[in-house]
Amino acid sequence: MRRLTVLYDAQCPLCVHVRHWLLRQRALVPMDLVPAGSVEARRRFPALDHAATLEEITVVGDGGQVYRSADAWIVCLWALAEHRAKAHWLASPTGRPLARMTVLAASRWRAATAGPTCDGGTCGAPGRSG
Template sequence: MTGLTVLYDAGCALCTHLRHWLDRQPQLVPLDLVPAGSEEARRRFPALDHGATLEEITVVGDGGQVYRTEDAWIVCLWALAEHRPRAHWLASPAGRPLARMTVLAAARWRAASAGAGCHDGRCGTPLPPH
């Protein structure tokens, strides 16, 4: 695998924060960070359900592999120099429950933030770096 495209919700403060965090990390496999549902995402991946990509993180490998939910988080960590060992552990039977709980916690935070009208990026998520 020589590259991954991460489709993230650009309207979500948490997702945008994590996008900036991923971008700052040393990468073993290059990550191309593209807003989910964007014209660029639709052009690159016409067969994807783009509505679903706005609901859950989706990562597409350069060979057409599609990763969603905890598999997407794990493959993002696998692409990072400092986090590959953690990704291997999260992919194991011992680590997979933690990966799943992390994804569910993020989904609950997003749902609570959306319900509270937190669309201005000030919902308790650290601001992206300047």
């Protein structure tokens, strides 16, 4: 793999923070960081489920490989010089549960800090109706 495209939610403060962190790291594999659901993302990957990319981090390899959730975080770390060994450990049977728990915790934080939601024509705080 020679290049990765990281699709991140540009409206999510945590996702934007991680994007900036990734940009500051020394990469062994270059990464393009593209807002999920954007015109650019749709142009690059027309067959991808773009609604799903807004729900969880998605990374696409230059050979068409698609990584989601914990696998996406692991491949991002694998691409970084200082974190490749950690990525190998997180991909192992011993580290995989920690990778899953980390992604789940980030997802829960993201849901808890999201702005108002408008499902079914009513708007309210996340997890509340009306």
